[in-house]
Amino acid sequence: MAVIARRIALGRLGLTMAITAIFLPGCSTEKSPVSKPVAAVNAIRDYGYVLGDLIPLSFTIQLPEGESMDGDALPAPGPVNKWLTLRSGHVEMTSETTPHTVQVQLIYQLFKGVREPELATIPPLRLHTAGRTPQSFETPPWSFTVTPVIPPEVLDDDVEVRPPRPTEPVPTARASARLYSWLAGVLLVLALLGLGEFTRHRRTRPFAGAAKTLRPILRSRQDADSLRQAARLLHRAFDQTFGETLFARELDRFCAAHPGFAPLRDRLNSFFALSGALFFDPGTTTPFEPDTGKWLEDLARRCVVAERKSL
């Protein structure tokens, strides 16, 4: 009994080992290296091609260990036969994990004219590997269907040659757009220049700035302090316009240099007299006449006008 049981157990062990021996190599993820390059063809489709079509074709090539392939292995672009031209080709590595596999990408162009659907075959391509033991090998031939462009039932005598193409007018939209862009640029720069000049003028018009500042001061209060503040602002504007400190005795020179102010000569005299009283008369504690503020405001306005005329 024991002998029978041992035999059965041995038999089971043998069977298990045999099954393992058969199926285990198939379970391995890494392909065993091959002794000769093996090429497999990949194509998008093998039907419905017509004259003039580009046929992209790729080959997955398994290389023997220690062998490699690069672009030099491929034939130069050019006619393969009477109806087929190789347009381009390159070799690329598939991935780092499978170093012995490369992809050869080819683009053919078909020039086969047929009267009815026909089977055509791209002939094998002779390639060679580079490495310790360079080997030559051929890609498998690849067959596909070529269909006619002209319907088969149309007789040769009834075919109308497609007419030559006339010249198309050169599109001007792009050139127009370019011109408009440049013109927009010109306008923008002109606007910037104008704005620059405007701000520069604003900056060189001291009376405009002074008038703007003193108006709220005089409107809020009419006491000696606010009048002094307003007079100081006007003095500063006079000094800025004159280029140096302007005193009453130099009013003639000022009016000669800025003729726009000449009509205001009397008022300017009065202003300097008022200013003297405001700043230098210690007895000036009594309030000024109620319209002094208005008078100063009016003088500032007139100076602004004179200033604008002088520019």
Place this chain on the structure above:
Amino acid sequence: MERLTRRLWSRGFLGTLLLITLAGSALSARQLLTLKSHNRLLSTHEQIVITNDTDPQLIFAKAYEQQQNGDPLEAIQLYGRILQRGDAKFRAQVRFNLGTLYLRDAARIWKDRGLLEHVRVNTLLSAAKDNLRESLVLVPEQWDARYNLEYALRITPPPKEKPKNDFQGSKGSVFATLPAIPGGGP
């Protein structure tokens, strides 16, 4: 930063910018005017004068006019001048028109005279196929070129068969083949 802003706003900088934009505008205006006058000439072919400096587009227009008006030789000569000029699209167009010109001629002779003009038809078709094929190499998406090339291939006559030389014997002289003289002549 303030200095940079002041510099950007300065008259000198803005003035330079203005000069550049004005120059750009002038150049663009000139280009646009050239294109417009070019297009005007394209619509009035007869005014095109061909010189060494003539634009390839204008030569093409003139060649097309000659092709349509029945002067194929002049058209071929003009197309020949611009085969290598312009971009791929333009060259494909030139090749297509030239191939079509040869094909039309070949088809006409083929229909009228058939195999009697075998050599002439073949020569014309060969030129047509070369040009149409080149046109498709340059721009493969042209269906008219595919159509015409397929037609050219369809009407290409089969190559002439060489007469079979199946004579087996040996003939020493011309008289040896003369009938009624047994064993040949003297």
